[in-house]
Amino acid sequence: MSGGEGAVMAPTTQIDLSIDDDAEFKAELKSDGAARALVIACGALAREIVDFRAMNDFIHLDITCLPAKLHNRPQLIPQAVGDKIRANKGKYHSIYVAYGDCGTGGTLDKVLEEEGVDRIGGPHCYAFYTGQSAFEAITDDDPTSFFLTDYMVRHFDRLIIEGLGLDRFPELRDDYFGNYTNVIYIAQTRDADLEAKAEAAAERLGLGYIYRHVGFGELEAFLETAAASSDKG
Amino acid sequence: MSDDEIDLKALSDDDLVGQMHDDLYDGLKDEIAEAVMILLDRGWEPYKVLTVALVEGMRIVGIDFRDGILFVPEVLQSANAMKGGMTILRPLLAETGAPRVGKMVIGTVKGDIHDIGKNLVTMMMEGAGFEVIDIGINNPVENYLAAIEEHQPDILGMSALLTTTMPYMKVVVEAMKEKGIRDDYVVMVGGAPLNEEFAMAVGADAYCADAAVTVDMAQEIMKRRHNQRGADPRPA
Known part of the structure; x- marks a missing residue:
């Protein structure tokens, strides 16, 4: 367990940002039990959400995350999110889901519709970090970019190199990345170390490198709405 | 050849085909190419090599992928091994007028x-x-x-x-x-x-x-x- 880089946490907050196991990242304020809203988030957003919550003092907003590695099998995401909603429905006034469609082909939205729960808009985190229209402009113009977020840069070796088997089979590089031209690092924070890692990642994949600081993008407004809902509740 | 390597030429047809299924599963491109040549030398029709050895081997790979036993990197390795065999067979299939479904x-x-x-x-x-x-x-x-x-x-x-x-x-x-x-x-x-x-x-x-x-x-x-x-x- 770790407090996370730069996160200012209440003493009772539990954090596990590891992607090595199925342990859930969880942030709960137990000091006054006043949290009326819950955000169910993808583990890949965990650190950013915790940081943002701490920076904005959203003490009445609880957060629980599902393992980021569900992205390896997106068809499992709707069920996992649905289970999490049902497990928490009686405990909170409002529940919000911080997932894009994330490759579920609309099946996550069906679950959310049945449960009456909203999610952040967009197909994936790249889009809501960048802003939907800005992201579309990039990809419409040229679909050959591979996007990295802070989370992906931090865990590049684990997620990309090991996850795709490139450590064992480097010859598969062209199968995976042969159609890409650039890595675009859409950074949430300004961090020289991460930027250097991202550039090294691009080089390792044999792709060009573009840096764009986009911050938390539409995730900010989404969390503010959730926090406001908790305060009203 | 080391002691633990298998001499593909020494295998019977049935054993060689079984070995090819294993080699496809393990993504061994060179071994697949060698085995394809052996079967062709033994007089197998290219279409038979394709269907009995390669396609059946990939069918097994596909089942284990579907069942979560194999993952994308392994399947890609298998596919690349099959490509090695296909490279040899494709021109022969064209020459011999293999059936078109x-x-x-x-x-x-x-x-x-x-x-x-x-x-x-x-x-x-x-x-x-x-x-x-x-x-x-x-x-x-x-x-x-x-x-x-x-x-x-x-x-x-x-x-x-x-x-x-x-x-x-x-x-x-x-x-x-x-x-x-x-x-x-x-x-x-x-x-x-x-x-x-x-x-x-x-x-x-x-x-x-x-x-x-x-x-x-x-x-x-x-x-x-x-x-x-x-x-x-x-x-x-």
């Missing part, structure tokens, strides 16, 4: 550059006796229509990996309707975020969950088509 045009839709699934389908369909015209990635509707007109396939296959690009399949189907050619072709769609319901919603004839399913469905569809035309669908 049907013809397919396949491509990834506009805005999408992902082709791992499409390439696997292409390889497996070729192995199953289909002529496959692969029009690549990022295809606007015009590319599909032009390929259909030029090649007159039985099947149009469309692939997408992204939630944002998969709706484009409907654009293609609608364009086929507008031209009055939709019912002349079987439209099959596939890709990680797709499902049966989506496939029906865009007006496709079939949703293909993976490469092996695609082959099974395509073969079944071709049989039905041939039966409807009163022809014998079985390869000679």
Whole structure:
């Protein structure tokens, strides 16, 4: 367990940002039990959400995350999110889901519709970090970019190199990345170390490198709405 | 050759085919190429080598992928091993007039550059006796229509990996309707975020969950088509 880089946490907050196991990242304020809203988030957003919550003092907003590695099998995401909603429905006034469609082909939205729960808009985190229209402009113009977020840069070796088997089979590089031209690092924070890692990642994949600081993008407004809902509740 | 290496030439036909299935599973490209040459030297028809040794081996790989025993990197290694065998067999198959089950045009839709699934389908369909015209990635509707007109396939296959690009399949189907050619072709769609319901919603004839399913469905569809035309669908 770790407090996370730069996160200012209440003493009772539990954090596990590891992607090595199925342990859930969880942030709960137990000091006054006043949290009326819950955000169910993808583990890949965990650190950013915790940081943002701490920076904005959203003490009445609880957060629980599902393992980021569900992205390896997106068809499992709707069920996992649905289970999490049902497990928490009686405990909170409002529940919000911080997932894009994330490759579920609309099946996550069906679950959310049945449960009456909203999610952040967009197909994936790249889009809501960048802003939907800005992201579309990039990809419409040229679909050959591979996007990295802070989370992906931090865990590049684990997620990309090991996850795709490139450590064992480097010859598969062209199968995976042969159609890409650039890595675009859409950074949430300004961090020289991460930027250097991202550039090294691009080089390792044999792709060009573009840096764009986009911050938390539409995730900010989404969390503010959730926090406001908790305060009203 | 080290002591623990297997002398492929010393194996009986049955044992060699079994070894090829294992080598495909393990993604051993050089061994597959060597074994293909051995079988050809023993007088096997190229089509028999393809179907009995390679396609059957990849069918086993496909089952274990579906069951979560193998993952994408391993499947890609297997596919690359099969490509090694196909490189040898393809010209021979053309020479010997191997049976053609049907013809397919396949491509990834506009805005999408992902082709791992499409390439696997292409390889497996070729192995199953289909002529496959692969029009690549990022295809606007015009590319599909032009390929259909030029090649007159039985099947149009469309692939997408992204939630944002998969709706484009409907654009293609609608364009086929507008031209009055939709019912002349079987439209099959596939890709990680797709499902049966989506496939029906865009007006496709079939949703293909993976490469092996695609082959099974395509073969079944071709049989039905041939039966409807009163022809014998079985390869000679």
